[in-house]
Amino acid sequence: MLHRRSISTLIALAMFVTLFAGCAAKTTPTPTPSPSTGGNTITVTAAGMAFDTSAITVSAGAHVTITFINNDSGVPHNIAFYTSSSAATVIYKGARTTGVSTVTYTFDAPATPGTYFFRCDVHPSTMTGEFIVK
Ligand SMILES: [Cu+2]
Structure with missing residues (x-):
C-alpha cells in the first residue's frame, strides 16, 4: 500500500x-540582438548635431542597409565610411539629406575585418565614430 x-x-x-x-x-x-551591434540592418539617427551611436558594427562582406534619420530641421547630414580617420579612402559615402528626413543607404561592407571610420561630411570634426567590421 x-x-x-x-x-x-x-x-x-x-x-x-x-x-x-x-x-x-x-x-x-x-x-533580441541590439540593432546597432552585429546586425547588417541598422538604424542611425542624427539629432542635436550628433549621431546616436559612436560605433556601427557589421559583418565582413555583408550587404548593409542603414536607415538614416536626420532629426535636425533644416540641417544637412550624411554618413560617410572611410578606411581611416584621415578620410582619404572612401568605403561608401551616403548622400546628404536635410532634416527632418529619412534616407536608406545600402552598400557592401569591407571583406576584411577591422576598425574603420565613419563621419558626417558636413560636420567632420564633431560627428564621427568607429565603423567596426567583424
Ligand atoms: Cu552632420
Missing part, C-alpha cells in the same frame, strides 16, 4: 516537473 502510494506520488511529481519545465521553456524570453 505504502509502496503503491509512493509510486503514484512519484508519477504526480514527474508530471508536475514536466509541466513546469514546459511552462518555463515557453516563458523564457528570446534575447
